[in-house]
Amino acid sequence: xxxxDLSGKTxxxxxxxxxxxxxxxxxxxxxxxxxxxxxxDKERLSGTFESLDxxxxxxxxxxxxxxxxxxxxxxxxxxxxxxxxxxxxxxPTPVKFIRKENVNKLMRINFEVPVLLTSRILLMKKLLDNSxxxxxxxxxxxxxxxxxxxxxxxKSAIESYSKTLALELVKKGIRSNCISPGLVxxxxxxxxxxEGQMELVDESLGRYLKKYPMGIGEPEDVxxxxxxxxxxxxxxxxxxxxxxxxxxx
Ligand SMILES: NC(=O)c1ccc[n+]([C@@H]2O[C@H](COP(=O)([O-])OP(=O)(O)OC[C@H]3O[C@@H](n4cnc5c(N)ncnc54)[C@H](OP(=O)(O)O)[C@@H]3O)[C@@H](O)[C@H]2O)c1
Numbered sequence: 001x002x003x004x005d006l007s008g009k010t011x012x013x014x015x016x017x018x019x020x021x022x023x024x025x026x027x028x029x030x031x032x033x034x035x036x037x038x039x040x041d042k043e044r045l046s047g048t049f050e051s052l053d054x055x056x057x058x059x060x061x062x063x064x065x066x067x068x069x070x071x072x073x074x075x076x077x078x079x080x081x082x083x084x085x086x087x088x089x090x091x092p093t094p095v096k097f098i099r100k101e102n103v104n105k106l107m108r109i110n111f112e113v114p115v116l117l118t119s120r121i122l123l124m125k126k127l128l129d130n131s132x133x134x135x136x137x138x139x140x141x142x143x144x145x146x147x148x149x150x151x152x153x154x155k156s157a158i159e160s161y162s163k164t165l166a167l168e169l170v171k172k173g174i175r176s177n178c179i180s181p182g183l184v185x186x187x188x189x190x191x192x193x194x195e196g197q198m199e200l201v202d203e204s205l206g207r208y209l210k211k212y213p214m215g216i217g218e219p220e221d222v223x224x225x226x227x228x229x230x231x232x233x234x235x236x237x238x239x240x241x242x243x244x245x246x247x248x249x
Contacts (some may be wrong), residue, residue, distance in 0.1 A: 004231035006033030011082035011230060013037050014064065014117070017044040019186030020136065021086030022051075023219035028084075029053040033229055036080070038062050038073060038105045039087070064113040074120045082132045083121065085114040085158075090188055092147035102150055110154035115161060130173035134229045135162045137180040139246035143211065145211045155180075159241050166239035175238035177229045182245030183208055184217045217245045 011028050015021030017039025025035045029052040036058040039045040049059045060076050061067040065088055088110050093102050114135060121127050137155040140148050159178050166176040183189060209215060225242055228234050 002031075004031055004227050004233055004245045006031040006227070006231060009081040009230065010034040010036065010078060012077060012080055012121075013084040013086060014238075015039060015086030015088060015115075016048050017041045019086070019188055020181075020219045020222045020226075021084065022048045023223040024084050024086060026051050026053075027220065027223045027227055029057060029232065031231075033082075033212065033230070036060060036077060038064075064117065065108055067116065070113070070117050070120055074117070074124050074126060077124075077126045079128050080121070080126055080222070081128055082134070082166065083118065083127070083154045084226055084230070085117070086136055087113060087187050088136060089189075091094060093150060093186060094147050095149050098150060106150040107157070110151070111157045111161070114158060116172045127174060130231045131175075133162070133165065133169075133174065133176040134226050134233070135159075135176070136239060137178045139180050139182045139212070139243050141180065142243065143202070143246060145208070162241075163239045167185075170238065173235075175229070175234070177226050177234075177238060178227070178241040179222060180241055180243045180246075181217055181222050182212045182214070184219060184245075186219055186224055212246050214245045221245070 006028055011033050013021050013025045013035055016025045016037035025037045025048055028035050034056045035052060037045060037048055038060050040061065040063050045061055046060055060073050062073045064070055091102060091106050137159050140152045141156045141159060144152055159240045161178045162178045168227050173202060222244065225244060
């Protein structure tokens with residue numbers, strides 16, 4: 001059997017219309033797994049769907065900020081063996097400009113959504129025993145950057161949640177782990193900024209590269225780790241947080 005073979009496993013990937021989630025879905029399919037991909041943008045989600053290897057995959061578009069859409073998404077799921085929570089946003093805001101709406105925006109998609117989606121999947125008994133759950137955090141929870149207070153806090157919250165979840169689910173053999181990458185080459189780091197946010201300019205990229213001399217990662221660098229956490233090869237690992245690309249400071 002090939003290393004990290006996912007044959008016979010069905011995995012849901014959120015944020016699969018772009019970046020890390022898209023690459024994770026493609027790689028799960030290459031490793032023999034079935035994927036249920038979710039995202040908001042139907043066109044980009046279809047693009048991911050068409051890139052998947054093999055048949056029996058499913059695509060469910062949903063805006064996860066809408067709890068009814070979370071519930072509909074979960075109702076449409078078969079029994080699954082894994083969840084990869086990739087939906088997320090950044091919103092660089094210096095602390096003195098933080099307003100309630102900034103807090104709500106970041107915390108909702110980066111913390112509330114994966115929490116509510118996980119609860120719903122568990123409540124509806126869609127997650128089989130011995131499954132694996134993967135959350136996306138960031139290296140910046142340990143090595144903060146200017147303007148990242150809200151983003152880093154939302155990710156610290158999910159790290160803490162994941163550890164508790166790992167404890168609550170251990171008797172069912174269900175594992176929960178976080179991955180905390182440095183900067184990854186996806187649309188997330190190139191998105192146009194909205195009012196009140198700072199641009200990710202060359203200068204800050206330069207500062208970043210000095211801090212993290214391993215450089216900027218590619219989506220497949222992260223999806224390789226996601227595949228490992230989903231596969232039985234990691235069956236003795238739960239409640240951990242894998243830092244990637246930030247080891248050298
Ligand atoms: N890129 C990095 O440098 C980096 C580093 C560390 C951690 N991360 C984390 O890794 C995860 C994936 O990031 P990425 O770089 O792949 O970002 P990305 O390319 O911008 O993709 C983000 C995904 O989240 C989805 N999403 C956002 N809001 C949503 C909502 N309300 N409902 C449903 N889906 C929603 C997007 O869907 P639509 O596009 O269809 O709206 C998209 O598929 C995020 O949690 C991010 O915080 C990224």
